Amino acid sequence: MNRTWSPYWNPKTETLPKDQLRALQLLKLQKLVERAYATSPFHRRLYDAAGVRPEHIRTLDDIRRLPFMTRENWMENQAAKPLFGDLVTRPEEDAIRYHLTSGTSGRQPLRVLDSRKDWSWITDMWCYGFWGFGIRPDDKVFFAFSYGSFIGFWGAHYCTEKMGCLTLASGNMTTEQRVKQIVEMGATVVCATPTYALRMGQAAEKMGIDLRKEGKVRRVIVSGEPAGSIPAVKKMIEDMWGGMCGDTAGMTEIGTIMIFECDKQPGGPHIIEDHFIEEVLDPETNEPVPYGERGERVVTSFGRGFIPLIRYRTKDLVCKVPHTRCSCGRTGDIYEGGILGRVDDMKLIRGTNVYPRAVEAVVREHAEVEEFQIIITRVDNVQDEITVKVELKPDQEECWPRLQAKLGKDLADAHEGLRFNVELAKAGELPRFELKAKRLQDLRPKY
């Protein structure tokens, strides 16, 4: 029997009027702070030092009385009390999952534990996102993911099992084997980082496979990199795969996603506000910024029992706009353009701010580009130089002189006239990525 499904995973709270949503958040926040204070020595010390106690949380605005959690104080706590610090609320034997942050920043990874309920909640948050982007039980979902200690798409895998989809794991496969299986099995949904979705598309071309004709993919769900919300990147992915591309974003510290793009695609992902409070603050003053202004995401999660995550400074740059921007009916607000970058990945080049995501947005407008790297150097100990090295798609060499000039101009136009060097790389010279891409090398001396 064909049944008509609700467009929402959870119609009851995804569409709650804002005042009721705020009331629900307050109730959950009060319980969370109470529990953190009672069971996590880390939180108790933090709150005692700030002179704040659970009973002080009477309104949602009172959240601002709570001190921030940071990656740094979490790492220090873990280092002082290995392996997990005294942030955790329960003994290790109550956990069923152990994961690590990806370590792409080169720092000591964070270690996290989850109980059965935590893990079930983690998969449920992915269900909000997958269902919202139109995935249904009759879909065949392929995960281009290596299933290691990095949390990545683990929760999404369990989400599609929960939803009743045919779930296709591809842990140890090569890129070519993955492409082959996607076609052979008639996968209708593919999940990958944006970079790897492009890489699989390029591999398919080299294998002589036209994914649009031979594949059945109708949705590509990306996560793990800000590029997932860059329109030019999404368009490239959609052109390659022939299906709609939707962005999600999460973090190991939360264990899951906190934002997802619905199938109306209003220009950014919705926040799952019945399970998270997402503040957007000026990173200098720590004051909230209004709708439409950029700031740093500070997240409070109601879901993870083992590790209370309260006012965690993510260093993600976002721009929140009202939910009314979208016609889907969800009342969770939207991050316009997704995660816009990192507060700390801004590079200052001869007085101009440069964000890698902004460079990528310009580079990806040029369909001839297969891969690229941003390299920053210092010449004669004085002058900073920024170079974009570009690898072209096969048989595109003829366009190089024109592309070089155009790319240089477009990059300068997007960066207050800053001069970018644009260089050609040999085929296969630049690194390729499966998980989070690292396309920036800052080679300037560090003092």
Next chain:
Amino acid sequence: MSPNQDLLGNALSADERELLDLYRRLQALSRREDLMPCVLMNARQAMVMMWNACNDLGLVAEEPGCD
């Protein structure tokens, strides 16, 4: 919080009452120490799934780690 209301004070529907009742019964089973492993572990799995539905609908204010 009244047992007949959700977290926002709305009256529970018949489906919500049934969900909550199932969750409580599974929770009680999950705490028993005399059950066979195959019963206990599956009851615990079922309990967390039921908790998830109740939590999503705002029927319970229990912390996620309490299992």
